[in-house]
Amino acid sequence: MPGVDRSGKATHHLLLYLGGADGKILPSAKVGFQITAPDGSIQKTLTMEMQGGYGADVTMAIAGVYRVRMKAEIGAVVLADEFTYDLK
């Protein structure tokens, strides 16, 4: 299953919810995450569809600022967004 990391290194489960203009959750998207860690290392993962969202096991093991980029393919439409998170 995409988004599952059984290596024992995963520290968090990152979940993205996609809402349409009507506020309803959009199903059947293909969603991926790319996370740049404070040390510059990059992890990429596809996600599993779960609880109306898209989730993946990720590793955020060191303190500092992470850049999280998300890409969603919904049919022919591709959406991209990103945020930063300061892990204390």
Ligand SMILES: [Cu+2]
């Ligand atoms: Cu999950």
